[in-house]
Amino acid sequence: MTWLDLPADHPFGITNLPYGVFSTAGSSPRVGVRIGDLVLDLAAAAEQAGMESYAVWAQGSLNPFLALGRPAWTSAREWLVEQLTNPAQRDAVEPHLVPLADVTMHLPVEVADYVDFYASEHHATNVGRLFRPDSEPLTPNWKHLPIGYHGRSGTVVVSGTDIVRPSGQRKAPTESEPSFGPSVRLDIEAELGFVVGGSSELGSPVSVADSDEHLFGVVLLNDWSARDLQAWEYVPLGPFLGKSFATSISPWVVTTDALRAARVPLPWQTDPAPLPYLAGEATDDGAGTAYGLDITYEVDWNGTVVSRPPYASMYWSPAQMLAHMTVNGATVRPGDLFGSGTISGPEKDQRGSFLELSWGGKEPVALDDGSERTFLEDGDTVVLRATAPGPDGTVIGLGECTGTIRPARTQTP
Amino acid sequence: MTWLDLPADHPFGITNLPYGVFSTAGSSPRVGVRIGDLVLDLAAAAEQAGMESYAVWAQGSLNPFLALGRPAWTSAREWLVEQLTNPAQRDAVEPHLVPLADVTMHLPVEVADYVDFYASEHHATNVGRLFRPDSEPLTPNWKHLPIGYHGRSGTVVVSGTDIVRPSGQRKAPTESEPSFGPSVRLDIEAELGFVVGGSSELGSPVSVADSDEHLFGVVLLNDWSARDLQAWEYVPLGPFLGKSFATSISPWVVTTDALRAARVPLPWQTDPAPLPYLAGEATDDGAGTAYGLDITYEVDWNGTVVSRPPYASMYWSPAQMLAHMTVNGATVRPGDLFGSGTISGPEKDQRGSFLELSWGGKEPVALDDGSERTFLEDGDTVVLRATAPGPDGTVIGLGECTGTIRPARTQTP
The missing domain is CATH 3.90.850.10 (Fumarylacetoacetase-like, C-terminal domain)
Incomplete structure (x- = not known):
């Protein structure tokens, strides 16, 4: 159960956690995860948490994260669930949540083939x-x-x-x-x-x-x-x-x-x-x-x-x-x-x-x-x-x- | 006429000047131009000549140079011809010529579509x-x-x-x-x-x-x-x-x-x-x-x-x-x-x-x-x-x- 105030049937609840590329006014496109009607600024949250891999989320496409492969995707998901369900993380994470209404979404992937x-x-x-x-x-x-x-x-x-x-x-x-x-x-x-x-x-x-x-x-x-x-x-x-x-x-x-x-x-x-x-x-x-x-x-x-x-x-x-x-x-x-x-x-x-x-x-x-x-x-x-x-x-x-x-x-x- | 010692009918003479991506032992791939049986290390030659655009030639594909468009391609060709025909340039250019036998060629372009x-x-x-x-x-x-x-x-x-x-x-x-x-x-x-x-x-x-x-x-x-x-x-x-x-x-x-x-x-x-x-x-x-x-x-x-x-x-x-x-x-x-x-x-x-x-x-x-x-x-x-x-x-x-x-x-x- 997330510490966010979300209805259990919200289509972007804690069991979803999709990735996208967003920007806010005056900022560069970077990777975010949607939770409810908020976007978690992943690079910012991960940098604050001291995760070395945050740099892949500071880019304007998912490609560097995609390049890391399945083990990295799995551990990223586990980390995300911890951040969004453990009330002890709330103070650290909340500053990096941006209302969906304030973001522009970009092409999530630089399409190869x-x-x-x-x-x-x-x-x-x-x-x-x-x-x-x-x-x-x-x-x-x-x-x-x-x-x-x-x-x-x-x-x-x-x-x-x-x-x-x-x-x-x-x-x-x-x-x-x-x-x-x-x-x-x-x-x-x-x-x-x-x-x-x-x-x-x-x-x-x-x-x-x-x-x-x-x-x-x-x-x-x-x-x-x-x-x-x-x-x-x-x-x-x-x-x-x-x-x-x-x-x-x-x-x-x-x-x-x-x-x-x-x-x-x-x-x-x-x-x-x-x-x-x-x-x-x-x-x-x-x-x-x-x-x-x-x-x-x-x-x-x-x-x-x-x-x-x-x-x-x-x-x-x-x-x-x-x-x-x-x-x-x-x-x-x-x-x-x-x-x-x-x-x-x-x-x-x-x-x-x-x-x-x-x-x-x-x-x-x-x-x-x-x-x-x-x-x-x-x-x-x-x-x-x-x-x-x-x-x-x-x-x-x-x-x-x-x-x-x-x-x-x-x-x- | 180039100051290099090249037969007039050499298929890689001064009227050709094709671009490729090469590396030498221990170096990163970068852009070169073939002249005769030599490769001109473009980024090195351009940097020495004080050309600001040399950075596009220090990359491992032609794409950054391709992105510059026709005017840049035309002026690059004019500059190259000057370097390879004006005997006054010989001393500056010659150190950046590498024998073809010493290079490995790479895919010249990161293919988009x-x-x-x-x-x-x-x-x-x-x-x-x-x-x-x-x-x-x-x-x-x-x-x-x-x-x-x-x-x-x-x-x-x-x-x-x-x-x-x-x-x-x-x-x-x-x-x-x-x-x-x-x-x-x-x-x-x-x-x-x-x-x-x-x-x-x-x-x-x-x-x-x-x-x-x-x-x-x-x-x-x-x-x-x-x-x-x-x-x-x-x-x-x-x-x-x-x-x-x-x-x-x-x-x-x-x-x-x-x-x-x-x-x-x-x-x-x-x-x-x-x-x-x-x-x-x-x-x-x-x-x-x-x-x-x-x-x-x-x-x-x-x-x-x-x-x-x-x-x-x-x-x-x-x-x-x-x-x-x-x-x-x-x-x-x-x-x-x-x-x-x-x-x-x-x-x-x-x-x-x-x-x-x-x-x-x-x-x-x-x-x-x-x-x-x-x-x-x-x-x-x-x-x-x-x-x-x-x-x-x-x-x-x-x-x-x-x-x-x-x-x-x-x-x-």
């Missing part, structure tokens, strides 16, 4: 039906490996950053030539992002069993997508400009330690069974290391919750995505980020993209203000929110990831 | 015939936009780094289930890589006309490719593990300034004509900013030159690739790297991958030692080399990019 997966069977099936109506919706490889591709790390932005409508080439099947202009099918993809720490040696895979050594935490991720640009460009080498203009992530990185109570099994991985390098091993709590996450998610479009995609329905697990990504010997680095791919459940109101919710633009979505939408209009705001079960009946908040669409800057140049 | 294009019509046509024999070899978008995708920046390595054979999933069309194991179709892709400097604002494209502000220089690039992994994974989201295990680049970044005499027009861009944002504008020298590069390239397999791909045959120009990559508002950052895609000319002995040279493994390539090859065997060494015409009949060397294949570390785990 960004990979986006495609781990929802429902999403992949829906997109297959919409993009390739004359083929089987799932490609033959889909249940054998977590399909993924590299995205643009330089355009990952923090929640709250405005999204300029991208321009580019598109050609509808009914048109004879491509044309250039602002995207008219601008969409979201509601995802989780996994923040990677530690590092590995070139040529040596990270196994499913070792994935906990590298899976530091989770953010909400909006993989903004220009469907018209994507449809014209993506054969044969995959999505490029339809995705690379911006990817938003939430400011608070919720640790995998805080999400242990949210682990759920993946009972559907039987036909086909995954190859041994993806299979994982059973652990004491029975969940296996190839676990899913019971995260409740909502997509808010201009104030209307239009979808509640259940993360527990994802086919592939984070550990499997990491093991697959490195099985060819590719290294991981502190600050690597990988997205789950759009989270879509089996029901219509569980779809994580507007492409799916509006079924390719043919079935408009009704908002509470009486308007209808298929894709994003200028001025629209999307907010992603999520929570997970914590230990002892607590709630783990993942916070919000928001963005507002601004008009395209370029017309046909 | 890595993109790989697909800009050779001959390569794309060959691969289309091999991978999709029942379709038109070029996809409908190919002549309208430079197709590209993001690769893994964390596994870009410097020439000379051993390449561990990757393992992964593959499934031949004749097999009913995928299997796991070391790649049996390990290949090269002979490319040029373009090193980007300066930065841009999110939402604002870099035009073809402005591309010179960001195109710093060129390296040789080997996009090692596991064709069996790639064929099974790449539909629908593009290449991933078939490419991400390693990409080698040459240690010396030859500046675009040194390659001005190598600019050639792209007369084939007429049917279809590129959209205006890709068209570029005519310049005084008549080459247009959407220029190609007359670079002569060779691929050496275990001592036998098996191919001479002509870079001048590439369909899309570097400026067009950069403009396309950012037309959706994606930013560029210092250290971004993009590859041209495999360079293949129209003739069989101009193909830049072994997939094409062996026509999918069906036509073995004869080496001078009497052996035959289709794909790479453990112990094989590949060396890429290139030169370009310089001003006044000089030759601009791009150096070498080499790698040797080591056995896979993982069997079926």
Whole structure:
């Protein structure tokens, strides 16, 4: 129990303790931990406590802390819990708590490599039906490996950053030539992002069993997508400009330690069974290391919750995505980020993209203000929110990831 | 004319002056410029000359220098030429010249985002015939936009780094289930890589006309490719593990300034004509900013030159690739790297991958030692080399990019 005056069901209680990068007026960005509606200035608190490692928290990104690896993350969490639960620490810690209202949040991670997966069977099936109506919706490889591709790390932005409508080439099947202009099918993809720490040696895979050594935490991720640009460009080498203009992530990185109570099994991985390098091993709590996450998610479009995609329905697990990504010997680095791919459940109101919710633009979505939408209009705001079960009946908040669409800057140049 | 004793046709003469990162025994990596078979220790020479900017050259990558942008690159080149041609500078400069034999070369750039294009019509046509024999070899978008995708920046390595054979999933069309194991179709892709400097604002494209502000220089690039992994994974989201295990680049970044005499027009861009944002504008020298590069390239397999791909045959120009990559508002950052895609000319002995040279493994390539090859065997060494015409009949060397294949570390785990 923390000595702070917090309701037991606060989504940022003592069982959560997510990391972010914040600044206050006139100060440089540095690492903080959220507790309730306060931010603990970690470098300041740790310096006062005489911890040698405080310097990693005085930086403007989590990367130096991520580089320290799992043992440092575990001891930091133990130290934090002690600071915030032992009343004897109160006088030392309280001066370093800053009201959330007084801080600006920054991108928490300097993103090294960004990979986006495609781990929802429902999403992949829906997109297959919409993009390739004359083929089987799932490609033959889909249940054998977590399909993924590299995205643009330089355009990952923090929640709250405005999204300029991208321009580019598109050609509808009914048109004879491509044309250039602002995207008219601008969409979201509601995802989780996994923040990677530690590092590995070139040529040596990270196994499913070792994935906990590298899976530091989770953010909400909006993989903004220009469907018209994507449809014209993506054969044969995959999505490029339809995705690379911006990817938003939430400011608070919720640790995998805080999400242990949210682990759920993946009972559907039987036909086909995954190859041994993806299979994982059973652990004491029975969940296996190839676990899913019971995260409740909502997509808010201009104030209307239009979808509640259940993360527990994802086919592939984070550990499997990491093991697959490195099985060819590719290294991981502190600050690597990988997205789950759009989270879509089996029901219509569980779809994580507007492409799916509006079924390719043919079935408009009704908002509470009486308007209808298929894709994003200028001025629209999307907010992603999520929570997970914590230990002892607590709630783990993942916070919000928001963005507002601004008009395209370029017309046909 | 330099005061160094150099033959006029030396590929690293005064008209070249490429940048790299080197170290000597017991010293930290720092920036150097190659002249003949010597390396000029730039930070030391600049500090002695009282240049304030020397600190950017004392770092272990070119990124701080790249961040300074075009005006700094131009004045640095003018200063370098003065140092190496004015005999009055000889006594000050000579102590900072290190024999190439005494240095270790390092990765010249901390790669920010890595993109790989697909800009050779001959390569794309060959691969289309091999991978999709029942379709038109070029996809409908190919002549309208430079197709590209993001690769893994964390596994870009410097020439000379051993390449561990990757393992992964593959499934031949004749097999009913995928299997796991070391790649049996390990290949090269002979490319040029373009090193980007300066930065841009999110939402604002870099035009073809402005591309010179960001195109710093060129390296040789080997996009090692596991064709069996790639064929099974790449539909629908593009290449991933078939490419991400390693990409080698040459240690010396030859500046675009040194390659001005190598600019050639792209007369084939007429049917279809590129959209205006890709068209570029005519310049005084008549080459247009959407220029190609007359670079002569060779691929050496275990001592036998098996191919001479002509870079001048590439369909899309570097400026067009950069403009396309950012037309959706994606930013560029210092250290971004993009590859041209495999360079293949129209003739069989101009193909830049072994997939094409062996026509999918069906036509073995004869080496001078009497052996035959289709794909790479453990112990094989590949060396890429290139030169370009310089001003006044000089030759601009791009150096070498080499790698040797080591056995896979993982069997079926």
